[in-house]
Amino acid sequence: MISYIGSIFLLVFGFGFVIFFHELGHFLAAKWVGIRVEQFAVGFGQAVLAWRKGIGYRVGTTTREMEARLAKGEPETSFGDTEYRLNWIPLGGYVKMLGQDDMKPGAESEDPRAYNRKSVGARMLVVSAGVLMNILLAAIGFMIVFLVGFNAPPAIVGSVVPGSPADHAVRKVGSTFEPAPLQVGDKILYFEGQYQHDFTKISLNVALSEAGVQVPLYVKRAGGKEEQLYVTPERETNDAKEFLMLGIGQAYELRGLAAKDTDEFEKLDPQSMPDDALAVRPGDRIVKIGEQVVTDVKQFYLLDRALQKAAGKPIDVTVADSKGATRVVSVKPYFQRVFGKEPLNFAGLLMRPMIANVIEGSPAYGKIEPGDVVVGVIGADKNGDAMTDPTTEAFRGEVSKAGLNASPITVQLLRDGKRIDTPQIVPSMKVEKGRYGLGVGLEYDQDHPTVAGVLSDSPAERAGVPAGAVLKRIDAAPVNNWFDVNNLLAKATPDKPIKIVADVNGKERTFTLDGLTKEQIAAVAGNSFRHGLLLHALEMPRKAPNPFVAAAWGVTETRDFVLQFYLTIKRMVQGSVSPKNMMGPLGMLHAGAQFAVKGTVWLVWFLSMISANLAVVNFLPIPIVDGGLFTFLVIEKIQGKPISPRAQSIAQVVGLAIILSVFLLVTYQDVMRLPIFN
Numbered sequence: 001m002i003s004y005i006g007s008i009f010l011l012v013f014g015f016g017f018v019i020f021f022h023e024l025g026h027f028l029a030a031k032w033v034g035i036r037v038e039q040f041a042v043g044f045g046q047a048v049l050a051w052r053k054g055i056g057y058r059v060g061t062t063t064r065e066m067e068a069r070l071a072k073g074e075p076e077t078s079f080g081d082t083e084y085r086l087n088w089i090p091l092g093g094y095v096k097m098l099g100q101d102d103m104k105p106g107a108e109s110e111d112p113r114a115y116n117r118k119s120v121g122a123r124m125l126v127v128s129a130g131v132l133m134n135i136l137l138a139a140i141g142f143m144i145v146f147l148v149g150f151n152a153p154p155a156i157v158g159s160v161v162p163g164s165p166a167d168h169a170v171r172k173v174g175s176t177f178e179p180a181p182l183q184v185g186d187k188i189l190y191f192e193g194q195y196q197h198d199f200t201k202i203s204l205n206v207a208l209s210e211a212g213v214q215v216p217l218y219v220k221r222a223g224g225k226e227e228q229l230y231v232t233p234e235r236e237t238n239d240a241k242e243f244l245m246l247g248i249g250q251a252y253e254l255r256g257l258a259a260k261d262t263d264e265f266e267k268l269d270p271q272s273m274p275d276d277a278l279a280v281r282p283g284d285r286i287v288k289i290g291e292q293v294v295t296d297v298k299q300f301y302l303l304d305r306a307l308q309k310a311a312g313k314p315i316d317v318t319v320a321d322s323k324g325a326t327r328v329v330s331v332k333p334y335f336q337r338v339f340g341k342e343p344l345n346f347a348g349l350l351m352r353p354m355i356a357n358v359i360e361g362s363p364a365y366g367k368i369e370p371g372d373v374v375v376g377v378i379g380a381d382k383n384g385d386a387m388t389d390p391t392t393e394a395f396r397g398e399v400s401k402a403g404l405n406a407s408p409i410t411v412q413l414l415r416d417g418k419r420i421d422t423p424q425i426v427p428s429m430k431v432e433k434g435r436y437g438l439g440v441g442l443e444y445d446q447d448h449p450t451v452a453g454v455l456s457d458s459p460a461e462r463a464g465v466p467a468g469a470v471l472k473r474i475d476a477a478p479v480n481n482w483f484d485v486n487n488l489l490a491k492a493t494p495d496k497p498i499k500i501v502a503d504v505n506g507k508e509r510t511f512t513l514d515g516l517t518k519e520q521i522a523a524v525a526g527n528s529f530r531h532g533l534l535l536h537a538l539e540m541p542r543k544a545p546n547p548f549v550a551a552a553w554g555v556t557e558t559r560d561f562v563l564q565f566y567l568t569i570k571r572m573v574q575g576s577v578s579p580k581n582m583m584g585p586l587g588m589l590h591a592g593a594q595f596a597v598k599g600t601v602w603l604v605w606f607l608s609m610i611s612a613n614l615a616v617v618n619f620l621p622i623p624i625v626d627g628g629l630f631t632f633l634v635i636e637k638i639q640g641k642p643i644s645p646r647a648q649s650i651a652q653v654v655g656l657a658i659i660l661s662v663f664l665l666v667t668y669q670d671v672m673r674l675p676i677f678n
Helices: 004-032 063-070 120-148 199-207 258-266 300-311 391-403 458-465 484-490 518-525 548-576 585-598 600-618 628-641 645-672
Strands: 037-052 057-058 083-097 150-153 170-173 176-179 187-191 214-221 224-232 285-289 314-320 326-331 353-358 372-381 385-386 409-415 417-422 429-432 435-437 438-446 468-472 498-502 509-513 540-542
Touching: 004 083, 004 120, 004 600, 120 548, 120 600, 120 628, 150 600, 187 199, 285 548, 300 314, 353 518, 372 391, 385 391, 391 409, 391 435, 391 438, 438 458, 458 509, 484 518, 548 600, 628 645
Parallel strands: none
Antiparallel strands: 037 057, 037 083, 150 540, 170 176, 170 224, 187 214, 214 224, 285 314, 314 326, 353 372, 353 438, 372 385, 372 409, 409 417, 429 435, 468 498, 498 509
8 A cells, every 4th residue: 555645746746647648649749740849848837857869968948058059050950859848837748849839829930840831630630649648548547457457346236225216216117117226235237328337437427417317227136137227316405516316325245344454443432433333343254144144245235134124123143253253243223314305204203313423532522422312402592491302403403503603512411311411512523614513423313212303294293293202102002212113104004094192291192193195104114224333345356357358448448437527517517517526636636645545556547537537628629728729720621721810819818718717716626625624
């Protein structure tokens, strides 16, 4: 592995090489068609180091020395035409040709070796050669990556969010559609006709799909059956910054983290996370789930099936350590969050929040513990009045308000059956831009059937169930926790009223819920469960069997990135993708460093992607970049003469303004993504 500082140096060198290769394309094409190249430069600004035939290496430029020696009578043939230079601003590069100046379109030379003296076809070749070289470099880079091989998360479904597009997938039966949700363990083979090599491809292709449009999805079920489904990707909220998604998570293995991660595992603070998160240790593997023997750690879907079948009850799994010794651990189920803005609810009934984890060093560390149930909040401006039995959203809102005002709050908790009040805490941990918090993660208080609130216009609101009510029975069946509530409502008869008995302020009261519709019952029945174990991510090698396959994959990968870039621009115009998701130099440096830290192969992959994207950016029809110059040449070919120097100058200024504006925008966004601003 590479250190973060080392990765930055490698990344800068890699960016320089990508730029060098681009300019090399212009240079070789110019030489090939007989154009005199005066400078071949990597970077902008003054030269740091230069070399010219007949002079050699010099600090700074060789031009002044050459001119001085020419003035003394040395023949011009004593020197090379081209000065090769490394400039001090490493943000690009250029090839300066005789008779060509991007910022002076009227610049011409009578020398037969000048750019302006060559045919339109020759100039088109020179202008487009840099882009072609970037395409070639990307294909070669990806080919190397596939020859060496790397591990990537496969396109296998590890979780499905209830109510998500994946949960609402359908299959076509005759002329109608019937529900056919994606399931844990499904392998996604094709999305919109494109083969999906790994999970990152799924995420990217879904994000770039067209909003509100149903697309085909070809999957292989965990049992081996293949079928075509249809999904409509959605954003989880109306925020344009969010990407379209399916609502699926990556897969994992039925084993703990790798043995090499033991030291990092030992550093994890048990006081800051649930006990069951650390039940499976590095080197452990799950060998039995209940009575089901696990023959392959990749059978992670067996654990999901057991959790769903248990319907809220803990399940026992047998774990073997690296020496073969076995032990049984109890896996606690947790409700999956639901897709969209509406919180998880049961016919409108809402749960209280429970503390899932506490970040070490946060203002709540040592005062609040994982497993604590939030039963109230006393704010500094409340005159001692507490917000009792808050919903998760109400608790977050109260904490956020206190954090914004730097006001202390007291959190009232239920811990081990006893109610306690924390000392006053100021929510001072920055959790996102403009919001401060306690530094805690939240789950639902699923073990205590206390109603935190009700959704507006829901059966629970119409029945008049108050916040703080403790549910006792539903249609005479006892209720001990929210899993019971879920299971009983999921079995309800459509349109039949439901009797709920609850303890309200020490007295039993009965509430009648309207008869639930089929859709409302299905929504409750669709709730699912997950575990909290810290397991190893499922990764599979992607390696070509021979150089020919690697070359084919390299070409395909390059083509996909080029097409995806153009599609991204199209989606920005359509509004499916927000321009706020664009990344500038700082963002690319940060992202590239993360890839470099993962290893050399991932760095080569990242630079190959950058090379493919650079090809697209350079060939956009914007004056001052290669695509704009190529457009001028197309117009010249059509009309039989160049565009006037004045028109070209105006276009170049407009193009420069566009480039600078985009550069400033993406740089600003990169800066605002830095932790100090979030």
